[in-house]
Amino acid sequence: MLQIHLSVLEGGLQTTLQDLGRTTGRRYGIPPGGALDRAAHLAANRLVLNQPQAATLEITLQGPRLLFETSALIAITGADFGPMLDGRPIPMWLSVFVRAGQTLEWSGDSIPRMVEPKRNWGRVCYLSLHGGFAGPQLLGSRATYLKAKLSGYNGLGRVLQTGDTLNNTDEVLRPFRHLAEGAGRTFPEVERPAYREVVKLGLIPGPYEENFSEEAYHLLFSESFTLLQASDRMGFRLKGPLLPHRSPELAEIASCATVFGAVQVPLDGQPIVLMADHQVTGGYPITGTIISSDLPLLAQLLPGGKVSFHPLSPVNWS
Amino acid sequence: MVSTRPLNFDFELKPMGDTALLARLRLPTEHYSTLNTTVRQERLLISRRLAQWLQQIAPENEFVAGYDSVLIPYDPSKTSFADQVEWVQSQIAKLQAADDKGLAAEKSRLHRIPVVYGDKYGIDLEEIASLKGLTPQAVIDLHSCATYTVYLVGFSPGFAYLGPLPPAIDVPRRANPRPKVAAGSVALAAGQTGVYPVNMPGGWHLIGYTPLLVFDVESDPPVRFLPGDQVQFFPITPEQLPDYEATRHDLTASLSGSGVD
Numbered sequence A: 001m002l003q004i005h006l007s008v009l010e011g012g013l014q015t016t017l018q019d020l021g022r023t024t025g026r027r028y029g030i031p032p033g034g035a036l037d038r039a040a041h042l043a044a045n046r047l048v049l050n051q052p053q054a055a056t057l058e059i060t061l062q063g064p065r066l067l068f069e070t071s072a073l074i075a076i077t078g079a080d081f082g083p084m085l086d087g088r089p090i091p092m093w094l095s096v097f098v099r100a101g102q103t104l105e106w107s108g109d110s111i112p113r114m115v116e117p118k119r120n121w122g123r124v125c126y127l128s129l130h131g132g133f134a135g136p137q138l139l140g141s142r143a144t145y146l147k148a149k150l151s152g153y154n155g156l157g158r159v160l161q162t163g164d165t166l167n168n169t170d171e172v173l174r175p176f177r178h179l180a181e182g183a184g185r186t187f188p189e190v191e192r193p194a195y196r197e198v199v200k201l202g203l204i205p206g207p208y209e210e211n212f213s214e215e216a217y218h219l220l221f222s223e224s225f226t227l228l229q230a231s232d233r234m235g236f237r238l239k240g241p242l243l244p245h246r247s248p249e250l251a252e253i254a255s256c257a258t259v260f261g262a263v264q265v266p267l268d269g270q271p272i273v274l275m276a277d278h279q280v281t282g283g284y285p286i287t288g289t290i291i292s293s294d295l296p297l298l299a300q301l302l303p304g305g306k307v308s309f310h311p312l313s314p315v316n317w318s
Numbered sequence B: 001m002v003s004t005r006p007l008n009f010d011f012e013l014k015p016m017g018d019t020a021l022l023a024r025l026r027l028p029t030e031h032y033s034t035l036n037t038t039v040r041q042e043r044l045l046i047s048r049r050l051a052q053w054l055q056q057i058a059p060e061n062e063f064v065a066g067y068d069s070v071l072i073p074y075d076p077s078k079t080s081f082a083d084q085v086e087w088v089q090s091q092i093a094k095l096q097a098a099d100d101k102g103l104a105a106e107k108s109r110l111h112r113i114p115v116v117y118g119d120k121y122g123i124d125l126e127e128i129a130s131l132k133g134l135t136p137q138a139v140i141d142l143h144s145c146a147t148y149t150v151y152l153v154g155f156s157p158g159f160a161y162l163g164p165l166p167p168a169i170d171v172p173r174r175a176n177p178r179p180k181v182a183a184g185s186v187a188l189a190a191g192q193t194g195v196y197p198v199n200m201p202g203g204w205h206l207i208g209y210t211p212l213l214v215f216d217v218e219s220d221p222p223v224r225f226l227p228g229d230q231v232q233f234f235p236i237t238p239e240q241l242p243d244y245e246a247t248r249h250d251l252t253a254s255l256s257g258s259g260v261d
Helices: A038-047 A111-115 A214-222 A292-299 B037-057 B081-097 B125-131 B136-145 B238-245
Strands: A005-010 A014-018 A056-060 A065-068 A072-078 A083-085 A095-098 A103-106 A124-129 A165-167 A198-205 A225-227 A235-239 A262-264 A272-274 A286-290 A306-311 B011-015 B020-025 B069-073 B110-117 B148-153 B160-163 B178-181 B185-189 B192-195 B200-202 B205-209 B230-235
Touching: A038 A056, A038 A072, A038 A124, A038 A292, A198 A292, A214 A286, A214 A306, A286 A292, A286 A306, B011 B081, B020 B037, B020 B081, B037 B069, B037 B081, B110 B136, B110 B185, B110 B238, B125 B136, B125 B205, B136 B205, B136 B230
Parallel strands: A198 A306, B110 B230
Antiparallel strands: A005 A065, A005 A165, A014 A056, A056 A124, A065 A103, A072 A095, A072 A124, A083 A103, A198 A286, A225 A235, A225 A306, A235 A272, A262 A272, A262 A286, B011 B020, B020 B069, B110 B205, B148 B160, B148 B230, B160 B192, B178 B200, B185 B192, B185 B205
16 A cells, blocks of 8 residues: 655644545434535546545645655646745646645735736635545544544544654555556636635425414525624624514424535524534524535635525425 | 323424424314423323334334424435425324324333432522422432423533422522533423533532433433433431442443332
8 A cells, every 4th residue: 555644844824634524413413514515525536536534634725834754646626825835936727746845835824815816815725635635534524623633634523733644545546557647637717616705505495384474585596695704614604684584483493403514594584504523413494405416515605705695495405 | 190091192293404304293272381291291292102113114214203393304405395294194194093002111220319408518408498398308219209201402512401390399480590500400490390410500400410421422422311211209317429430331230120219
């Protein structure tokens, strides 16, 4: 087995191991978790011929400094924070061969990108490593669950820190005789999510439509909402016109199990979108759920980003 | 607790996005909050029964019961919404056609959980006693004489909502949640009781402490309490705490018949 080693020189703002999450943890109170931007995670793995579930690094706003102790095949997808190898920019959405001794750094966080519209802009990017990042699995997943300090790096449930070391697994789709053979693969532009600061998301109404007034749905589908600072891997909070319940009592329900993308509306009438690390049950009525293929657009939004919704029928959609 | 009448229930299937259905029991009134405890218990039992039924048919998926609903995730790249609805409807029909033998035969596990009540182990015990016009010992007696059912596991990993709480010791949640409640704290509020699995913020009233872990990531499954389990608490003294240290990681050692108490 090919051994690849990396040393973490600086952890970055919030760098965690993520994958597609776990499908059997809700009964234990463990949310599905996994990458916020599934599309970028999957693309990163595909570029280096990994399994879809292979763990990548989810990098938030400010990237880590990583020293490659051995050569490696990597790809970076999602938001463009300006990745550089030994000071030279490397393209996103491309498999790249890294020589032993090279250091991955970033030219800047995503904030300046907001005033530089030519470049990509967003919240998270994904770094894949041929072989996938190693680590103990919990319920079939290495996804870091920060709130409960579960899984992820060495099973410690935390962000990467200076001094951590990373290596690969041998779970690959096709082994290379030499890693450099895998370099130069690019991910088609048309298949990449169309990230932007103003997004329109498909939403399937329900399962608690009757808890809301007609006006609530009129506002939901005609007005725009602003993403608030108080947004994280558990939930994204939106601010917009107040979405009224039919009565104050209907602002609470008997708790039901929930999914990534469900839009809860508590008594204050302001929507909360449940994200990857959402609590497994919720007691606020769910007005609708964002379709899974549009979640990457939301996941990449920064505070101040604008969201609007258009209604979809589950029948036509699937 | 166990229904002996024929099953009679009415689930409506609603989409939760393009990756799940929510089977919701139709409400006989406008608000769930107006239903009495017996009706709520029955709705929970039926929801859990549907989740179990589906779990047996499709063990590779996970079906999660809420208080009166069941989450039914599916993979939209493999199954259409219409096909999924049809499949669930047919399973609900089969469950309804089956008599309630399954429900009656639901053999629940019984846990016996040691608790040091009061003092520094349960700092709200005195307050609850005075609020309810009881002695602290009466609160302990009432809490440890009841048999609770695990309604849901949620809020955080391994946190089991246990009920019903005897009304004589029922109090609302604290006005101000504490920023940190220690793992193992035994608490009650709003008709329910439970054990904090890890150090975390909490708004329930703390009446005691158990040395047993209720969540342990090294175990499979990682939780002590599963939906439908029965739970009893019994008082121990602080001096007895070391007796339980050796087996605190064994999440099945609290099951009655396993010889812990």
